[in-house]
Amino acid sequence: MMKRLLAATGLISLCLMSGASAAEISMWVRSGIGDSFKKVVEAYNASHDDKVTMTEVPFSELVQKYATAIAGGQAPDALSMDLIYTPAFAAAGQLEDLTDWAKSLPYFNSLSPSHVKLGTYQDHIYGLPLSVETSVFAWNKDLYKKAGLDPDKAPATWDEITSNAEKIRALGGDTYGFYFSGGGCGGCMIFTFTPLTWGAGADILSADGKKATLDTPQMRKAVDIYRNMVKKDLVPAGAASDTGANFLSISNGKIGQQSIGAFSIGTLITQYPDIHFGVTLIPSVDGKTSSFAGGDNFVISKGTKKLDAVKKFLEYTYSLDGQKIMAKYGSLPTRGDIADQVLQGLDPRMQVGLKAISIAKTPYTLQFNDLINSANGPWAGFTNAAIFGDNVDSAFSNAQSEMQSIIDNAQQ
């Protein structure tokens, strides 16, 4: 049914496309990408002969729809997708190899390193960064003030964050010191929680993605920090069942501190002007900082007849004009070499998100969905069980073995 539906919509868009002389590029983006990319497309269409037709696909259905579109011969020319999927798509042989062209770009070496790493599969480049998201730490300045804390002093350690949370919680009522979506949102927790261990040098997967390395002293420490805050009632009870719907809880004005995405900086500024907040890098368990590099990679479907037109469009998004439009609507600069120019005149808090790019990490694995993003995967199960459950040790051992077995099964 889905296939037929897709084929039908594909056919319709095909009919719409024919008849134009300049290239018409069909491109899918995941929904929720925000205004930044839409505005670039608008600007490009207005100033160039080639036209980009953008289709938003719900984030959770993008992979399924793309797969069925390929099967039906109706794949779009290009795709903007969560960077973590690039290795899996490349491994499936569905993407154009962009290695030579990418390396010929004069700014290639200043593109977001984590995106390029995720865009690389077996030494070939299949994906390039489109939008960059990093995770950062935010605090509510009004609540800091009310709790007698210095609203302009960014916390640098988790001891500090915890004691600040206690003071904010002491304001009573519905005011809490800290928040995280811990119920079953693997994507949320990898984004906000793993930097606690990354900064301290540990990781949940080995560098080649073939070993689960969950059980480290750093991770135990990180779990303790969160557990402790839950036990002390510094976190709203809803966190334990939040599957990501309340990810931006700090926007309700009753949360003192929270790790958020750099994209939320723009959202908070434009949609919640009453929230006065500060932004800093997420401290790890030992005080060093880290961040998750999220966002989208740009990939091109194998066999598209519009390869050159698509490349031209991507070069436009990398130009100073393109980058400025993206940044104006909340996306961080993809190119490090012109980042300062791009962010000129914009909210200074965006700089923190930018600083995070150079230290940010992204796990490299073909099983990202299975291991980490899925609400039922070992990572989501682990964070929930370890932070809210009764038995931390078994949470560690269960998740460790489940992760390893998923990895091993996939190697066969």
Next chain:
Amino acid sequence: MAGPEAIGALRRRKRRRHAGWHGFLYIAPAMALVLVFFVLPVLFTGWMSLHNWPLLGNPRWIGFGNYTRMVSDVRFMAALRFTAYYTVIVTIVIFAVAFPLALYVEKQRRLVGFYRTIIFLPVVVGLATASLLWVWLVNVDSGFFVPAAQALGLIDRRPNLLADFDTAFATIVVMVVWKIAGFTMIILLTGLQAIPSELTEAARIDGARRWQRFRFLTLPLMRRTIALALIISITGSVLAFDQFYIMTSGGPQNQMISVVYYIFNQSFVSFNLGYGAALSIALLVILVLISIVQLWLLRVGEDRP
């Protein structure tokens, strides 16, 4: 010369010869629908189940590999156990609620139409909508029940009902019963109303008490209706998905993953369509077996040859 009788016989013979034809024509549209929307998809699913069939990339024939994998798949077994547990509990609770309700609204009394309507009302709400509604109702911070209970002084700390297995399970059962019991009630009600009043009248005259009339008259005559309601309830519960997906995402800690949810995960989270297909075939077999047993139980002891 052919008399009227002979013509009549000829016509009858013709009709008989055409009877099979006509009958086939009548059912042909239905057969086509079943063929296109049931038989072919099942055959295709069976074909898929014999492959390693990734969502992206090319399928590879692996014979019965998916089926052998299933046997040692602990997560599938856990999903089976949970689904069985859920089915038993939900079916019992629905009956325990719907039967008394049906008996209550069967008699003509004041406001009976009103009662029937409000009990049936949740049935018309979609299951996904109902799940979302209840997620809000039981939400610890912004919902209705928990803050209301606290305001009334029934509890002093707000519990997060969806964060603990027992309370989350109970919440889902209550939601499902609220949503489904009206439907079961209507089925049982039609059964009750089909019992001829002469029979109950006669039993009353013979001196049977209310409980005796229920036990020896109503229940046996309701047998088929009860079986129908049971089959619908059990089949629905075995296929349960929406409520777990929406209300808890299978949590807390993956303790509420039903079989269909697991199939969904394998197919569209792990992108492993072949294994998902094999699991679907297994579930189909299980459902057929359950239905056979139920129909068999229905016939046992029935006063028919």
